[in-house]
């Protein structure tokens with residue numbers, strides 16, 4: 223190990239991204255946290271990424287919700303179930319200034335997406351309203367989008383979408399209330415529309431709950447001329463909440 227690196231690792235030993243346990247590699251989970259972090263695998267709904275019973279490739283299978291209410295996008299991808307340690311990790315990334323967590327999180331997302339999205343895909347994060355951005359100083363969706371872009375070598379358009387008005391936090395609202403809140407709240411950036419037209423777009427966010435925010439974003443990029451829209455989230459809630 224080079225001298226500087228060994229000095230740094232003595233000063234800042236690698237810690238689990240979820241607890242304080244020491245790990246052998248940077249940005250890793252310790253064994254205990256790994257077992258309590260629910261990575262999604264197996265058959266999933268093609269449109270919202272919830273796990274489905276049975277086996278298959280998941281390219282065509284849909285859950286009951288997505289059959290009843292078609293989504294305005296073509297495919298969804300998620301890495302984690304929004305439960306146990308995964309929920310804590312997302313909350314720290316979102317509310318606790320732990321922007322360093324975007325590094326392992328976007329690496330997991332890039333690994334999930336590597337063989338699923340085409341090289342010409344344009345990555346667009348779910349936008350934060352500027353007031354929230356000022357308060358928090360970062361948009362976790364943009365951090366994840368940048369990490370995915372760097373990991374996969376695909377283009378990222380951080381300001382492809384804009385929030386035209388602040389929306390209150392969606393926690394505790396019913397799905398219908400969430401969709402109503404988001405109605406017309408997200409628009410394509412008028413200065414970026416030409417970069418979205420004719421493209422395959424991947425919209426990135428930290429969590430998908432009802433899908434209301436992602437639906438507003440998908441509708442917006444379609445209005446700007448996107449020819450295919452997929453969505454990718456770090457974590458997916460397993461039950462509507």
Ligand SMILES: [Zn+2]
Pocket residue numbers: 238239240241242243251252253254255256
């Ligand atoms: Zn740990």
Ligand SMILES: [Zn+2]
Pocket residue numbers: 267268269270271272284285286287288289
């Ligand atoms: Zn579904």
